[in-house]
Amino acid sequence: MWSRDIGIDLGTANVLIYLKGKGVVINEPSVVAIDTTTRKVRAVGEEARRMVGRTPGNIVAMRPLKDGVIADFEITEAMLKHFLEKAGAKSRFGKPRILICAPTGITNVEQKAIREAAQKSGAGEVLMEHEPKAAAIGAGLDIFQPSGNMVIDIGGGTTDIAVLSMGDVVTASSIKVAGDKFDQAIMAYIKKKYNLLIGERTAEELKKTIGTVFPGARHESMDIRGRDLVTGLPISVTIRSEEVQEALEESVSAIVAASKSVLEKTPPELAADIIDKGIIITGGGAYLHGLDTLLTEELKVPVMAAEDPMSCVVKGTGIMLENLDKVSKKRGFFSRV
Template sequence: MLGKDIGIDLGTANVVIYVRGRGVVLDEPSVVAIDSFSKRVLAVGEEARRMVGRTPGNIVAIRPLRDGVIADFDITEAMLNHFIKKIGIKGFMARPRILICTPTNITSVEQKAIREAAQRCGAREVFLEEEPKVAAVGAGMDIFQPYGNMVVDMGGGTTDVAVLSMGDIVTASSIKMAGDKCDLAIMKYIKEKYKLLIGERTAEDIKIQIGTVFPGSRTDSIDIRGRDMVSGLPQTVTITSEEVCTALQEIAQAIVLASKSVLERTPPELSADIIDHGIMLTGGGAQLHGLDRLLAEELKVPVMIAEQPMACVAIGTGLMLENLDKSPQNRRKKKIFS
């Protein structure tokens, strides 16, 4: 079949790919393992993620996307190539149209880098769409009506907050406080309090298993292992949910402030709609325990978590791809991006 349409959520933590007519076909970590001497790609995705922090000196597991944008162009291209081959769509006759999601505030240079990476992977046409808009569509919000919808999309590298109406963004904010920063905050807290060094994967496990950002909402604990900074030997300590809440306080407040600033810049009529419809939480960060309660309490607006928060952007790209030819806005984009 000539030119299948592909939607890509090119996330800092995960790459999710949607193929028109097939649904979500790939969801893998945005990690590439390379040989630091020969620069040869050794593994991509889940296989490479398993190597993080566990490789010999010459093998480096790196994440080519940082804060929602391309940090290493060549490796991003290699990663995209690998994933597109893996889903079995690339071939002599198959030059797909690709829709890629980006954070709201990326520069034209960063947009160009994303577009070029996709074109070099064999795309016939490339469309870029703002992530919160696509996430809102994927979460089932009807953003094309003349009333206000608000979405908070917390990914790995960025948290995007947007108010949408008539199919476009009215006000938006994008901050580099998201899942990755939560992991780093947990690592920093444990290093300072317990003089214990832990890796990113351990920090992520702590965040998922006992983490919360709403004080008093969780009373779990977990034993973690790391390297004692004083003795240099392996050590085990017990961490509680309350401690994780303290570690994540700064990031949680940054997300609350970004949401408040977007609401403050929203026209009054749309603000009234948001009180009626509530705020939709999407992205992997939506699963962070207590975030919905914290936002609801601070913003005085109902907050809901999307049914499949991790897949919202990919589902949204699929729905937008299916309506690509019908939308006059996208017909204009076709002339710009092709």
């Protein structure tokens, strides 16, 4: 049985787990390798990620979450159970309270699926909170004052944009354009331009190593290998930073448009606070080269990446858990489901 308070950032790309009193104890890819003939789990997390694109026909490495929500309930449950056991959350004294973060645009049905997966994995009470709120707290913003704070949380499946004040979300937007869509855009661009088929891992490596989203901000190149769609043979081509920027242009434009929309709906007094404080980017997308510069130029507001942006959401859950008895009574802080 489990008894400790646990915070979970159940991401499309990564699962991070915070154990009360210990900090972040798990940070692994949301990937599960299963045997399709028996439906048995063969590997979870980093071990399963290494298998992506390199398994025999009967073993499939898959992500059980898509666009920030559960796509395969059974596999999500198995993944959560594995990570909770690995985190050392077992105890003789009872089941834990688990705080899970979810995108702002999540439906009641999707919320129920997350709750049930957590309960079947061993949770007692399940609390849920919006990702951008946890991200803002984890990034060190004081969202409990009557003052505007804005955060853009770019994960693997969704980008959540929110303005927060007095401990709650004032205006928000959630779009299904984030890290995964960036990788898919790079894959599609290279397929169209070079007739070359590459995998997600190669696309991600391109994005991280030479990618940029601000025109002229980076001038690097990288050799990649893939399968020629004409001959069917493996070939190598050289990709430049400018090409990655061109590939990501449409996806990044969607994030800019959503951010502008949230700002336009923000009350004037809070908008004035945001102009003074700036906007914080969290999530893995914050590492995208040139994104802060591009958003600053487009939104006319200073934009900066948080310190350790990948961990902001789970650190936020940790801060909430450490102060659970004190803050759970505040209206709107937690959604008990």
